[in-house]
Amino acid sequence: SAQTAEAPSSIKLDFAYYNPVSLVLRDQKWLEDDLAQDNVKVEWVQSLGSNKALELLNSRSIDFGSTAGAAALLGKANGNPIKAVYIYSKPEWTALVTRDATINRVEDLRGKKVAATRGTDPHIFLLRALDQVGLSEQDIELVQLQHPDGKTALERGDVDAWAGLDPHMATTELEQGSRLFFRNPDLNTYGFLNVREAFAEQYPGYVERVLTAYEKARQWAIENPDELKTILAREAKLSDAVAAKQLERTDLTSPVIGAIHKETIVAAGDVLKRSGVIPNTVEVEQVANDLVDPQFAEKIAG
Amino acid sequence: MSNFLKTNGSKSAAISTASATRPYRPPKRRRAARHQWAIGLIIPITLLVLWELLSRVGVFPPNLLPAPSAIASTLWSLTVTGELVEHIGITVFRVLLGFLIGAGLATVFGALTGYSRFAHQLLDPLLQALRSIPSLAWVPLFILWLGIYETSKVSLIAVGVFFPVYLNLMSGIQNVDRKLVEVGQVYRLNQLKLIGRVFLPATLPAYIVGLRSGLGLGWMFVVAAEIMGASKGLGFLLVDGQTTGRPDIIIASILLFAVLGKLTDAVVASAGKRLLRWQDSYSSHHQ
Amino acid sequence: MSNFLKTNGSKSAAISTASATRPYRPPKRRRAARHQWAIGLIIPITLLVLWELLSRVGVFPPNLLPAPSAIASTLWSLTVTGELVEHIGITVFRVLLGFLIGAGLATVFGALTGYSRFAHQLLDPLLQALRSIPSLAWVPLFILWLGIYETSKVSLIAVGVFFPVYLNLMSGIQNVDRKLVEVGQVYRLNQLKLIGRVFLPATLPAYIVGLRSGLGLGWMFVVAAEIMGASKGLGFLLVDGQTTGRPDIIIASILLFAVLGKLTDAVVASAGKRLLRWQDSYSSHHQ
Amino acid sequence: MLHIETVYKQFDNGFVALEDVNLQVNPGEIVSLVGTSGCGKSTLLRIIAGLDKATTGSVSIHHEVINAPHPDVGIIFQEPRLMPWLTVQDNVRFGLEHLSRTDSDAITAATLAKVGLSDFAHMLPRQLSGGMAQRVAIARALVTKPSILLLDEPFSALDAFTRTKLQDHLLHIWEYDRPTMMLVTHDIEEALVLSDRIIVLRGNPGRIHRTVTLDLPRPRKRTNTTLQQWKERLLTELDVSMAERSLAEI
Amino acid sequence: MLHIETVYKQFDNGFVALEDVNLQVNPGEIVSLVGTSGCGKSTLLRIIAGLDKATTGSVSIHHEVINAPHPDVGIIFQEPRLMPWLTVQDNVRFGLEHLSRTDSDAITAATLAKVGLSDFAHMLPRQLSGGMAQRVAIARALVTKPSILLLDEPFSALDAFTRTKLQDHLLHIWEYDRPTMMLVTHDIEEALVLSDRIIVLRGNPGRIHRTVTLDLPRPRKRTNTTLQQWKERLLTELDVSMAERSLAEI
């Protein structure tokens, strides 16, 4: 393997409940085993959400961080120096959820109260869903709530619908009978594994080593669905049913980042721009091009 | 009436004569007061200038810590759209309302548990326990109990305000000089009057500190409050800045918190100073 | 030596004689103290029972507010795996360390700005402004400055502890009775000694209130601190419970915050009581 | 009618301040308490005022046992104990809140004039001299016209002239309202001029050592020979009672 | 050598307490200040102690103008001002911290014995009677052996016997160390027995009204006829000076 620069003393990765591959990799210690020969330590830092992972990347607290694709774009647009190098999943982690019998289509949301966390994948999903039927944020009453709080608000009836996120979504679906009335996996923006630009420039060889390990974990996860479920349920303290539901909606088959992902995040970027989360001055396409860097994943897969 | 007390009346001539040879010096406090607030600006301004410089030369990368000028321009653009006024307005409203409610309840409970031993034994342990529950932890409970609208937000802020006011008032009352309390007892003031006419005035210094602490916590709790379904407000701005990763918004809202916090605190502090003019304390002579 | 003071010595016979006809009544305080803590349990236990009952009949849906018994079993399962001890251990460690650092710094700054008018004018406005910055707002800044490891967490907690201690001490010092300060001045104590021998002891009641308030805030800030990349600790448990949607964990960690907060507070409060035995205050006679 | 029956007072720290104190004071009587510093005079007054409880024994007023401050009792403490946040005038008015503002204004103004503080009505306690503060405290106790007045060294901070004037004023009040008075004083002459009975407390714990009844008409001249003789006797008495303890102890 | 030159004192609220006070006190001299309540005695003492500044005029000690407390000056305040958190013994020891523990223990114990409080060394101020607290304050000032001692009504809370003993003790100290003393007192007899000079302050604002020089040997007997004559004269003098104001004002 190429070692253009001397080795880092340690590599810091995040692990996250929304990135099952990271849980497997952390559990199996393959990266540790591989890097031990170079005397490189591996440090795992938990990330509680895309925005936290970005914060950690931005402050150089981690070298690799897992986020939703749109979140990575947002980060990049705000000057966070990262590169997206790998797709850890194509999840359907978000959908529109309701308990109101009169809401069956996205159009029914007109004038209703909808909970979402701004800037996150569910929010983008909501905006794109609205966009598809010719509605916008102005046609509904968006209630800003953190994901778990959105679920509570939905269950209490404070809001009519909720742009949900797993595992909360799976939980309310299973336990409270909430309905996912609009689903579309293609409007989710994939799970991006990002690396700090500086790290990638200095230690490209180690980026490959990490991705290799990730690949191993991904393959293992596909081959051992039951163990994967056990690991997720144990780590994220989910009931088996919820873990199963979540994994059922997570597609781990294509790791290479590419044009399709770019398209998705550009589309996401456009709605974010319209809703004001991304400033008008930002060239979304440009940012997406800067962000997505498929070379490492292609090398590994190839 | 004799001339015990020199006023501008008949004997002022005597004073003037005295002044001729020994010019009257105005008390120093006044003179100093005029410039004293400016001294407080030295450090903040120095820090600001340093920060701008270091940003310009690139020591602080803009993605981590944008320059003051960048933040100023963010603030400016928020101002021209009128957004900022809205954010500030609603947050100030929530904090003040929560402050009034929290401080009001704390005054009742603090007076009660400070004054009555039984009330103290009954209520204080529970309140002391609740005191260390973090603002974020209250959020799900408040959503559960009160929903996500203003009631819930204002109540959460009131909770934050409650505890410092309560603690300061309660201990203040317990620390009141027994000698003065006895005077009230001799005049057979009933319990309410004893509290109102002896305990509360005697506790005023501690109470004002409690109010100031409480107000500070009110500003802190507003973030947790505005996590609950707000779409306006400084707390919302801060959290939104965090979720959407915009450091300029984060820092701008922090600065606004600092400035607004300081302003509201100054109001309480100076009201307190006015009320405490009777004090024969170190600072009242010292300044 | 005369027999000014009755001890168990020669004149005890006289006391005994007196006691024969007028039996000596032990001071009431002692007798009451034995049961007084139990009174404080009345309300919490009532609430707990009510809560369990309402949960059982289904008024509180378990997905929102699980029954105390459910929470107890969650706590139990965390205990047997040894996880709970780890969570509590690391959090207590962080809070205490942060408390020591924060309270220490606050003591220095509070003494300074309370005592010196110039220091007050220079530093106080800035500190008062920082006081109202919410714990969550500090998080990105601390990650930025200090990273995500213990230093950063402990510092953030120290920030929370700092302000109430600072404010109480500073105003406490400003409110010290001028009469006592003058005694120190007459003996020409230098500034440090004046602070140590007059201001600090005289301020002790306010200072202890500040320490208690500060400790409370320490417990609050630990959540924000443990949001910064922790994988152990009560704050982590709470936030993790929130992200993973487990109300039993959320409530369990809230209860743990309450219990631990109350316990640590009781330590400070009783240390304070011991130190303040000299007080001639309402409560010292009243209880 | 004030009955003090076998009062015994032991403080929390075990110190016994009073032992076997029996005393009966008739309505309208002026009784002085004298005795060395620390012998329990203030403690006795505090028990009568209902601020402290006798460890055993009892105090009763009109045959009612005292457990809390009695409405008929007023007290002037040994220290002024002014409310630092109230002006002189409002401190004096402290016990008058049941009256209308006009009434209390009038009474307050009149009483302030009597203690020579009319011009200081709006000053705060911290701006007063020691004697002025003590006079405010005297005024505060007098305005409510208590039928039993306890005075703990009320004039000790005053110069001879002011003191005489206030003694005269006190007697003047007594002529009109005939309050029962118990006066703690270190000034034997004052005790002699004012009181019907002088009680000498003595020892640790304090006991009643001697009672002197003065059956002389009032007002009395300080130069009155009977008084002068009594003064000599009492002073010697106190000296002798003290001399029982070695000099170094004092 | 203590020089007080044309001291004029106006307080923040505009009240003028002292006007044109000139005084020179020689080393080892005992000067008493007498005057009606509120005429500025304590204010003058505070200015000498460096705790308050004269609005105009100056006070100098050994030709050094006083701006802050001077190391040679000790003061007994009009109130005890004990540190409530220190025991009697530690209060007395307050000014002795430069000494070793053994030394300060010895001095403290000796002085406590002199003021009759040996048995109360470990009590807290709140457990003391008024006179006991005052005696602790006296002890605290005496232990440091200041060469200029300012005493503001030090004995006013004490009974006649204790007072005499402490006056004797003060003279005893004076015999050995010859400190300069300025004593504020309301007890003319005390002033006569103790001092070389008596200064009568008078009026509002206070001015020096009269100075009486007493060239008598010490110790003096209270019954000494010269003293008795002076006493009469001074009392009349004070009375007359007061009578200029209408009675109602006092």
Ligand SMILES: Nc1ncnc2c1ncn2[C@@H]1O[C@H](COP(=O)(O)OP(=O)(O)OP(=O)(O)O)[C@@H](O)[C@H]1O
């Ligand atoms: N709270 C207390 N605890 C313990 N001892 C006390 C307390 N209060 C007073 N004493 C003691 O009781 C004794 C009597 O005190 P008291 O105040 O009655 O004296 P007094 O006769 O008024 O003296 P003085 O003339 O000095 O005012 C004193 O020896 C004092 O130390």
Ligand SMILES: Nc1ncnc2c1ncn2[C@@H]1O[C@H](COP(=O)(O)OP(=O)(O)OP(=O)(O)O)[C@@H](O)[C@H]1O
């Ligand atoms: N801080 C102050 N502000 C305004 N006036 C004051 C202040 N301190 C004292 N005075 C006034 O100055 C005058 C003199 O006070 P001072 O304490 O010197 O009197 P004094 O002669 O010691 O009287 P006493 O014998 O009653 O102690 C008083 O009339 C008092 O009201």
Ligand SMILES: [Mg+2]
């Ligand atoms: Mg007494």
Ligand SMILES: [Mg+2]
């Ligand atoms: Mg005085």
